[in-house]
Amino acid sequence: MSRDALILIYGILLLLILIPFSSAEEGQEKIDSSLAEIIERGGSEEIPVIVMLRPDEDLPSDSMLADEGISVKYRYQIIPGLAGEATGQAIDGLAKDERVSGIYLDRSTMIFQSDSPASAVQENETDRANSSSPPENSTLQEQAFDSELSLEGYISPAQVIRADRLWEKGIDGRGITVAVIDSGIDKNHPDLVGKVVAEKNFLSDEITADDLLGHGTMVAGIIAGSGAASGGEYRGIAPGADLISVKVIDGQGDGKVSDIIAGMEWAVYSGADVLSLSLGGINLGETNPPITTAADNAAAAGVVVCVAAGNRNSSENQATVAKSVARSSSSSNHVDSENAESGYLESLAQLMSGREHGEKEDDAVRVLQQGGSEQQDVLLLLVPVVVALPPGLIDSPGDGVKVVTVGAADSSGRMAGFSGSGPTRDDRIKPDVVAPGVDIISTVPAGLKRPVYVDDYYARESGTSLSTPVAAGMAALLLQSGDNLTAAGVKAAMTELSGRDL
Incomplete structure (x- = not known):
């Protein structure tokens, strides 16, 4: 096997290793630090969140979001976004959505x-x-x-x-x-x-x-x-x-x-x-x-x-x-x-x-x-x-x-x-x-x-x-x-x- 072929094979293997890692990290910058800490602890409980969307974007109906582990409490007009509860897995999925600009913990005041x-x-x-x-x-x-x-x-x-x-x-x-x-x-x-x-x-x-x-x-x-x-x-x-x-x-x-x-x-x-x-x-x-x-x-x-x-x-x-x-x-x-x-x-x-x-x-x-x-x-x-x-x-x-x-x-x-x-x-x-x-x-x-x-x-x-x-x-x-x-x-x-x- 030639040297060039070996380099190509190694390159493909490296990409196969990195792609899942990159996919896992995709969108994580959209999740605020307080929310990320809760998700990292694990667990299947729903977390109260506020999801900010990009201008002129919207998410699917409440029923469709519920199927993905997201229960909607409010859909806002004063900000482009919604509030509700979601599992950690659902939040990770939302973070990868191009329509989403940020996800925040619905904190107490x-x-x-x-x-x-x-x-x-x-x-x-x-x-x-x-x-x-x-x-x-x-x-x-x-x-x-x-x-x-x-x-x-x-x-x-x-x-x-x-x-x-x-x-x-x-x-x-x-x-x-x-x-x-x-x-x-x-x-x-x-x-x-x-x-x-x-x-x-x-x-x-x-x-x-x-x-x-x-x-x-x-x-x-x-x-x-x-x-x-x-x-x-x-x-x-x-x-x-x-x-x-x-x-x-x-x-x-x-x-x-x-x-x-x-x-x-x-x-x-x-x-x-x-x-x-x-x-x-x-x-x-x-x-x-x-x-x-x-x-x-x-x-x-x-x-x-x-x-x-x-x-x-x-x-x-x-x-x-x-x-x-x-x-x-x-x-x-x-x-x-x-x-x-x-x-x-x-x-x-x-x-x-x-x-x-x-x-x-x-x-x-x-x-x-x-x-x-x-x-x-x-x-x-x-x-x-x-x-x-x-x-x-x-x-x-x-x-x-x-x-x-x-x-x-x-x-x-x-x-x-x-x-x-x-x-x-x-x-x-x-x-x-x-x-x-x-x-x-x-x-x-x-x-x-x-x-x-x-x-x-x-x-x-x-x-x-x-x-x-x-x-x-x-x-x-x-x-x-x-x-x-x-x-x-x-x-x-x-x-x-x-x-x-x-």
Whole structure:
């Protein structure tokens, strides 16, 4: 046998050895690391997953996927993908499908609250810092305030940002709908009666849409509470706004990414103008996992999406003043929204009533020109973060590009020690703004074990969970006061104008 023939035979044998190995590795880069670790452990149990598809692609029917070991829970419109459960073998098969761009573990998330709110003010005042990262499954009771903390001299978030100046002009959020993506809302609370115009429960283990945790009701009160039970003292930022209750967090403070994405999608199609998401803890290790993509896509479709920066600031210096650039606001800033996107995003936007995807933002500050300094005053404490802040983790979906990521400050404008301060994993500056989030009093359902009540109707807490609805309420005021102001325009107004001299 000639030398050339031997080389050919050896080459063929080598290919036969490598082809199965290559086939086994095909598509593995599409499986995120957390999911890959579970698959490597073996076992035949189904794993909760979210499958991201390439634009304009789709997978077979639910029944056909079931035959392949994949049970479908949701097929999304807000992202190109679906959620469900699949065996490890089925996941490996999906990874080899050219239509699939990524497969993620459907991870648990949690509400964002600080673990020691009562000490947050003292830490800020004395510039002392102790790590205040909350435990993964911390409860509201563990995060409770000292019940003896004085209420004397309390200043509500609405007072801090001077929202009353806009209320006097008839700008109170009327005609704007804010969706609270959280643990539900107590519709019977005196401050929230008649506020909830739609509700939906996405949890399989709780049959009621009622708030069994108290967190969603607190968020709702900050946004649109009437203050009826307090003589107006604890009125929300936009008391004229309507609310949509989207229950994705259970009575223990836990939720699933797949439910949150479905909740966001439902809220968008139900006509929400603003989404408020005081949740996170996902930490998928990427800048655009499914939930971040969903949040950004909601914003691209014309909805203002306000997201908590999180309470995982691990810095030793947690008492940074959230400064801003001080300039005259006599001239207008022109900010263009991003070009219209193709494929499913464009279709999503066209389906939304009253919104045109890709519209230009002729003047992002026009809303503030109509009312002079009174309207500018409301932006006093929603300041853009333009100085180097201590590093603190920003979790999904707060790492989104188009969302408004909100950090927490005390009533004097000092950055809260617990507040996530960025940057993101890809070195973008976050949060976009900070708002009051320390020592906040708001509405809660009666009779729950976890909130620390200041009276029968209100409780006190700290966290970026509480600063996020301040920004969401402010977005409602801006949308009401500015004709045709888009989501991009609202974010521009918050981040570009809020730090100017008033």
